[in-house]
Amino acid sequence: MIQINCILLGKTDAGKTTLIETLKNPEYVNTQSTLYTATNNVASQTITVASDNNKLYEVKIVDTPGLNDVRNDIYNQYSNEEKLKLIRNHLFQTDYTFIGLVFDMKSIIQEDLASFRILREYLGETLTWKTLLIITHCENKRAEDLRQFDLQLQGENLGELVSFCKLGHVYTGALNSEVLRYSGVREPMLENVMKLRKDLLAKVISFDKSPPMMSNRNRSDEREPLILQRRRAKSHYCDCCCECCRDCCNYICDYCTIL
Secondary structure, three states: OEEEEEEEEOEOOOOHHHHHHHHHOOOOEEOOOOOOOOOOOOEEEEEEEEOOOOOEEEEEEEEOOOEOOOOOOOOOOOOHHHHHHHHHHHHHHOOOOEEEEEEEOOOOOOHHHHHHHHHHHHHOOOOHHHEEEEEEOOOOOOHHHHHHHHHHHOOOOOHHHHHHOOOOEEEOOOEEHHHHOOOOOHHHHHHHHHHHHHHHHHHHHOOOOOOOOOOHHHHHHHHHHHHHHHHHHOOOOOOOOOHHHHHHHOOOOHHHHHO
16 A cells, blocks of 8 residues: 655644545535634544555545634644644654645635745745645535636735645535535535545545556566566577577577577
8 A cells, every 4th residue: 555645734724624534534514613723733644545546545644733823722732833843843754745735715815825924934945846735615616616716826916825836736625514504505515525525635646656556467468578588598599599698688599589
């Protein structure tokens, strides 16, 4: 099984924890929308993903506390500075396949962009080549809405963010309890969530850098010439097929090939 490691970064209430739960179960219902972080420490979960060609991946996803938490009480255990130090320690202790910057579509220009600038200033530009932008809360967006947002991402306001995320961007969403109160919306929303989830997982496993697996048929095709050569090594050779050629480079002249 191929291992893929990723870490999720972003502001409070961007949807990092909900993203992980939705990857585990597309029918997961998000029942909370808060201005404070639900994750007070670094935590990881692992999911198994199968590709279209039945290749298995073990995806380890590390969740981190959200930045810019508005609380100032005992439940908000860390300041922004302490959270950044915690994130930095994990980033440089583990070889992550990619880093997911998780931003909310509804607040990406204001609050999320501010969090991005904090992360970029603290972590530097060295991780830009392995960073993916993940845009959440897209469960009720149509394909046309996402195409329009693609154009918005190319604008001046978000240019610095998009250029930093060299791995591109993807959209994701989750079933929302507030929207589900209205009749007739669950099935179309679930269908959209599952499509977005599939696209995200396809993006994740595309970062696999392991060599391609060779089918049994291909392996047989690769071995067959060598097997024939070894069989011929036991048969009669003419004078032009010297012993060195037979033993080292497997050279066989046209005459001996026919034998």
